[in-house]
Amino acid sequence: MSEEILKLVKLTKKFGGLTAVKDFSMTLNKGELLGLIGPNGAGKTTTFNLISGNLAVSSGNIIYQNNDITDLRPDQVADIGIARTFQNIRLMSGMTVLENMQLAFHIWNDYNILDTIFRTKKFKIKEKxxxxxxxKTLKHFNILDYKNDKVDDLPPGIQRKADITRAILLKPDLILLDEPTAGMNPSETDELVEIIKWINKDLKISTILVEHDMRVIMNICSRIIVMENGDIIAEGSPENVQADKKVIEAYLGKSYQV
Ligand SMILES: Nc1ncnc2c1ncn2[C@@H]1O[C@H](COP(=O)(O)OP(=O)(O)OP(=O)(O)O)[C@@H](O)[C@H]1O
Ligand SMILES: [Mg+2]
Structure with a gap:
């Protein structure tokens, strides 16, 4: 049997009278690349926000590598190896790409403030x-040339790649990607598909991918979960999900063709 890395048990999130995520249960196996799709407002981003600790859970549990992480803060979730990207990119404005990447490394810093001020040998070795x-990672993402540019001045596709690079530098075991191809042109999207495959297969990072581009989802995910109104309406292989009547009605549309 394959090993579970993440398990959501009857996860629920209420915003006042609105239940955005409703008794949502799912598992992700180690090494899996799972697609999470569904119409606008289905609860996909809210699910990511619950897992990453950005939102408090109303009820239910989040189990990660056999530990209950339901009540952890975002920094604690990052420390245990879960990285995410945001639907609205969250790079630090006014800073360069390199400076944004350096921020990713603060969790490893075991040197103290004196090391930083006096640039001790230990600091220099680590910094190098x-x-x-x-x-190396910027080069792999083909954005090394933008290293010293302020992130604000960069096209959206490059900002997206920088945001994913930052997440990868945390060396996570699990990554949550929220619409990573949004704002990308077709050639950037093709490039990103290869990058996601590389993250999942070569870096061996278990992946949940929220994405509206069905070409991307159907191409790279081995399993797909379809959400509507906060819960699962279908689950299975790309072939099965595409042929599912409920999915076609709720999301893909009657004229849908891959
Ligand atoms: N912080 C919040 N406060 C109140 N309601 C919220 C909040 N965040 C999300 N919602 C609501 O919860 C529901 C689910 O939203 P969510 O952003 O999770 O959907 P989504 O599946 O990511 O949609 P999209 O594909 O448009 O990104 C929506 O009705 C949304 O308006
Ligand atoms: Mg969303």
């Missing part, structure tokens, strides 16, 4: 190692 890692 981090810079190498950042350069």
């Amino acid at each position: 190692k981090y810079l190498e890692e950042i350069n």
Whole structure:
């Protein structure tokens, strides 16, 4: 039997009278690349916000590597190896790409403030190692040339790639990608598909992908969960999900063709 990395048990989130996520249960196996799709307002981003600790759970549980993480804060969730990207990119405005990447490394910093001020040998060795890692990852994402540019000035596609790079630098075991191809042109999207495959297969990071581009989802996900009104309406292989009447009605549309 494959090993579970994440399990959601009857997860529920209420915003006043609105139940955005309703008794939602699912599991993600280690190494899996799962697609989470559904119409606008289905509860996909809210589910990510609950897992990452950005929103408090109303009821239900989040189990990660056999530990209950339901009540952890976002920084604690990041520390245990869950990284995410946001539907609205959250890079630090006014800072360069490199500076944004350096922020990712603060969780590893075991040197103290004196090390930083006096740039001790230990600090320099670590800094060099981090810079190498950042350069290598930026190069893999084909955005090394933008390293010293302020993030605000960059096209949306490049900002998206920088945001995913930042998440990868946290060396997560699980990554939650919220509409990573939004704002990308077709060639950037093709490039990102390869990057997501690389993240999942080569870096061995279990992945949940929320995405409206069905070409991307059907192409790379081994399993798909379809949400509507906060819960699952269908689940299965891309072939099965595409042929499901409920999914076609709720989301894909009657004229849908891949
Ligand atoms: N912080 C919030 N406060 C109140 N309501 C919210 C909040 N966040 C989300 N909602 C509501 O919860 C529901 C689910 O929203 P969510 O953003 O999770 O949908 P989604 O599936 O990500 O949609 P999309 O595909 O448009 O990104 C929506 O009705 C939304 O308006
Ligand atoms: Mg969303």
